[in-house]
Amino acid sequence: MSDPTTPTPSAPTGPVPHGTVEHGPAGPELVVTRTFRAPAADVWASLTEPERLARWIGYWEGDPSTGRVQFFMTAEGDDPEPEEYRITRCEPPHRFAGDTAMGDQTWHLAFDLAEEDGVTTLTFRQVLGPSDDARNVGPGWEYYLERLTAVREGRDVATVEWEPYLAGLADHYEQAQANAS
Template sequence: MTDEGGPAVAATGTVEHGPDGPELVITRVFAAATTEVWASLTEPALLERWIGRWEGDPSTGRVVFLMTAEGDDPEPEECTIVRCEPPYRYAVDTATAGGTWHLAVELTEADGATTLEFRQRLGPDDDAASIGPGWEYYLDRLVAVRSERPASTVVWEAYYPAQSEHFARAAAAAGT
């Protein structure tokens, strides 16, 4: 049970050894074409339905991201586009007050379904026990809007702190 009295959502993410160190990994599967899921991740109006929007010209290799899901006046985050291969994969580095996050998404399609694999490289000061539940929450908001449900049906209190222990154990098992 969460502090709000509702059921906790089971954590699905793991922590794995990536080429540059430990990575938080979370997957979701959608009954949709890769191009449709890609649009939900990259088109500002669709992206804003579940997490936020970007502004700027991506052809410059940089955009500003506004995490509008966390309030009406979000702090802009500088995003450097490290890799972009539509509609299959992208990677960005985001600069926030807390440091730089290295994020990557890969989409694969098979049998009419698209699997989204999200990865965040964990630095020495990154706490998987707090970061993991956050990404589980946001990816479930994406699942909700892709299923034509309001993102608000996904309740933060069902994720944090309920999933923290799962991610702490995953990070410890990965040696972080």
């Protein structure tokens, strides 16, 4: 019989990491995965259609057939400055890649969707440049992808708070970046 005064181990609280840092063709890459009980085409729409994208992170304007759009990151404020987004790969509903820049900083982002038996796995990637710190970038994308998950599950994105992601996942991503070096 167990001693009732001995605490039992509890499940971890707070965000759980879904990613790591790997060696990619262009250098170290942050890689974060999520799974959804939905067809790839439906998940693709959540990631690419302006109205659905706006529910969790922002929206784009322009003509994607030109290879460039303006992206507005509304998840961080109501009046965002547009960021030019250059589309480098678009293979609906499975692969997308693009580059965006703000000031001197450039980000190379991509996602792949793989569907099996009605479950779609999203694999998100960001090339980590010399000035990118996985302590911030990793928790940031975990936070945004949790907002995507919330929207897809019918939950209010306002219930997903940023601070627990930074506090709870920064060390994980720092270690992952160190291990990839």
